[in-house]
Amino acid sequence: MADFDFSQALGEARTKYESIAKALNVERLKAEIADLERQAAAPGLWDDQENAQKVTSQLSASQAQVKKLESLEGRLDDAETLFELGQEETDADSLDEARSEVGAIQKDLDEMEIQTLLDGEYDARSAVVTIRSGAGGVDAADFAQMLLRMYLRWAERDGYKAKVMDTSYAEEAGIKSATFQVNAPYAYGRLSVEGGTHRLVRISPFDNQGRRQTSFAAVEVVPLVEETDHIDIPDSDIRVDTYCSSGPGGQGVNTTYSAVRITHLPTNTVVTMQDERSQIQNRAAAMAVLQSRLLVMRHEAEARKKKELAGDIKASWGDQMRSYVLHPYQMVKDLRTGYETSQTQAVFDGDIDGFIDAGIRWRHEQRREAAEEASEE
Template identity: 45%
Template sequence: MEKTSKTILTDLQALDTAALKARLGELRRIFDVPKLKDELAMLEDRMGAPGFWDDANAARKIIDRTNVIKKKIGPLGDLESRVNDFDGLIELGKEAGDMETWREVEQEYKKLTADISAYELELLLAGPFDRGNAFITIHSGAGGTEACDWADMLMRMYQRWCQRKGYKVELIDHEAGDDVGTRSATLEIIGENAFGFLQTERGVHRLVRISPFDAAKKRHTSFASIDVTPDSEEDIDIQIRDEDLKIDTYRAGGKGGQNVNKVETAVRITHVPSGVIVACQIERSQPKNRAKAMAMLKAKLYQIEDDKRKAELNKQYGEKSDIGWGSQIRSYVFQPYQMVKDLRTGEKTSNISDVMDGDLDAFMEAMLRGKKAGESDKDDVD
């Protein structure tokens, strides 16, 4: 149904650019844009000075810092200009009062709002490893066949999520269940912000469904744990003593090169003091698998220490930490009703098929934005 000129005018007046300007103003205040601009000018002067490349490491640090500042204030300035220009577009729409102009205004408003939200989310990925690659490890919980099938479903879910994001996925290690599914698996996720997004998935994931393996068609509850570590070995300062390592080699399973099932190329490393175990079988040579496994071990040990630090900070401020093994973060209920609910943020949806097909962005974004679950968001499925 076509809008009347009066209706179009009312709708145009309802578009709240003040709210958009307030969001950008808050970001400008948080960044202290004038200070960042002064720092950028100083860094650019140093980059243009003679002998800048005499110290290559120092030069790279300056360039990296320059790029960080530009990524903050550049898009912010562009968005501020677009919001100011949008005020003029609204006035044009009021003068024209026709559907074609209204559609143009409405489309730009939606795009502007979405771009500001995306920019805010991008800025939340500011941790030391957030912009890098990630290792994600899936372990089936107690429950035998049921749990292994659930772990396999989660592995597929994250692989589909990576496809949606355009990330590259490599299966680093895989241990099949006795009958079906996956006992444990490690994936390497390669893409910008992979760790920043996936770190929100750490914890225990619970499935409630009518078991396809139960002839009596009873409802079963299954658990699987997700661990995520950064794939940034060169940036992780963790010292590991050779005497603390137990290294085993074995024949890799599954697809691979011509030697994959004939030679003991797969490597399993146990860090004896912590009990952390990592394994890699994707590479065709034992040295490459060992190097990849050591990268995962460093990342896991770093994550353990980081968790301890965060837990201590939370303890000091009277907060209960959500991070760590054993913390149930999300329920996937297939029966008696359909609902996926994050117990930390309260984010939920009844569209379980899309979630299992990799539609996880709403859950990740809610966690990144610091959304907290209320009393009504508590899990109520036995």
């Protein structure tokens, strides 16, 4: 029975490995690595730092994928050999070690499988994330800052480069809004499932009567625009305002009018930027974020048109997608996927890969079901 169980687990792991290797197209990955290595070795690569970082980041990610696949294949062979030797020598320790290793491999394969589900049009791109406080007053502003810290810690844990581009501080505590960029391959594909309304329930630290407070914050995720994107923004469609940058509590940190606010008049989309030192740099950064948002709006408009033609095939994502409950019990739960954990502090410290992976699987299943229903009509 033990041999049958191991053989079944090993067979399932090998099948999943082959499926992942086929989906990722190892030969294509190796060709991509060779091309990126040529680009990385080119003289003057770092004359364009933005492109250099993109090339080296993509190279590192592709090399890591191939290395992990090759490692998993070797581990599968080693686990099988170890189990066979354990049977021949009736070595219980070797048998247990082989079973444990197959379980560990299965977990690694599950994590790698997520990569194959990131097949959306913009999934491979870097991400621009904006967090805004919602209903709940000072608690909501504090919650927005907690979410900002959570995502920055997540990026740090996963080795992603993150940069805060703009922060608007609330008067008493927390933030009104913040925008940050995560530069890493598939950052948008992973973080896009975090978009929506987040809810916090806790005893308010700002209420002198110690009452329970519910507050909300909105998370918006857009892909970073690239040179190949064509978003034409006439000067007549935007209004540009400049002002002095400010820090927490309104304390002046810049005496020049370097901060920039761009308003896209046709859509009333507003982008502010104050992280860079010069007005020119802030304007360029703000225009990039504006283009990213308009790109998503265009994509959503196209999706709505397709949905109208196909009919209401699936409910869209709800406004409230996750609850963080700190009182009367400890629980963070995603309301779409059902994924939950009682380790609330770990979540706020950036341990959210479980939520992200569950969201990606949920989204993939939604798309699959929608495509099947559309094909039947």
